[in-house]
Amino acid sequence: MVITVPATSANLGPGFDTLGLALNLRNEIEIIPSEKQEIEIYGENADFLKKLPRNYFVEIFTEHYKYLTDKEPKFKFKFNNKIPLSRGLGSSSAVIIAAITAAYEAAQVPYKKDKIINLALNYEPHPDNITPATLGGFCVAKLRKNRVYFLKKFIPTYLRAVIVIPNRPISTQRSREALKKTYPLKDVVANISSSSMITAAFFSEKFDILKYIVEDKIHQENRMKLVPDLFKVREIALREGALMSTLSGSGSTFFNLAYKDDAYSIYAALKDNFKDFNVKILNFDNLGVKVYN
Ligand SMILES: Nc1ncnc2c1ncn2[C@@H]1O[C@H](COP(=O)(O)OP(=O)(O)O)[C@@H](O)[C@H]1O
Ligand SMILES: N[C@@H](CCOP(=O)(O)O)C(=O)O
Secondary structure: OEEEEEEEEEOOOOOOOOEEEEEEEEEEEEEEEOOOOEEEEEEOOHHHHHHOOOOHHHHHHHHHHHHHHOOOOOEEEEEEEOOOOOOOOOHHHHHHHHHHHHHHHHHOOOOOHHHHHHHHOOOOOOHHHHHHHHHOOEEEEEEEOOEEEEEEEOOOOOEEEEEEEOOOOOOHHHHHHOOOOOOOHHHHHHHHHHHHHHHHHHHHOOOOOHHHHOOOOOOHHHHHOOOOHHHHHHHHHHHOOOOEEEEOOOOOOEEEEEEHHHHHHHHHHHHHHOOOOEEEEEOEOOOOOEEEO
16 A cells, blocks of 8 residues: 655645645655564655654554554555655644554545544644645635634646745744744734635635735744745745745745746746755645555
8 A cells, every 4th residue: 555645835824723735745655564564764854764763654553553453553664755854844744644544544444534634633733734635735724622624625737836945944843832822913813814815815716816915923924033044035936926925834944826837937036046945846736645555
């Protein structure tokens, strides 16, 4: 069995813990029945991941597989990772969603994607990465009374993401701990209106308005100060025609939305100015987690 799961970009600026979308940058995990448990890790941060005392995927997979079957798992896991760690591209959500999905598949217990999202909440208590990692597309998610409610919209194929991945990681947990605990009413209103406009723009496919309405007053500017070059990244991307330019999740990656025809000039300008950063043009993913048996 092979499971593939996409990277995600959460928040989209003002939609803190609410908006997210999936990118066509996927981790792939092969799971093969075996006499003894074995792990092989290739790709992004493989050396770091190999050194960890416990593998996060195997831990979550084992917990669910044992619960579903009452048996110890006996599998070989082969990871081919493309999603960089702690760069705001939802690497932890990708692991969680893939591991729970894999456990249900290996145990041959039927499930719905809704169930996977709600189980994932036990590991990541904000739904803006786990929802698009599961469903793909542009997702709006709301957590209420410990349950995730969500709506998804397909992202048109004439759009691209131009992402800038700095060489510095930011831990999501640590950067959340540094957030202010209270906000002035005008800042809250700015985020509600901007986030609602982004949602309306994606659902009605009226993307031009994004250039004028995206602002965040809750988390983004403070987090950007950890990698000050990001202010210049945003300025260049918007100057070169990006529809919106926001911190991806808690950073350090910057996410730029563009029409297909504008993506290359944004990419070239960013690459030219930030030689140490990894700049990529990506398609969007509209499928979410996928299983091949
Ligand atoms: N492919 C992977 N395999 C195992 N663990 C992973 C993998 N990707 C991420 N993780 C775990 O998730 C952590 C990163 O989570 P986090 O700081 O929330 O970053 P991100 O913004 O990428 O989600 C890593 O330190 C590691 O513990
Ligand atoms: N809403 C969360 C999103 C974190 O995304 P990640 O990809 O950085 O894990 C937040 O802003 O903390």
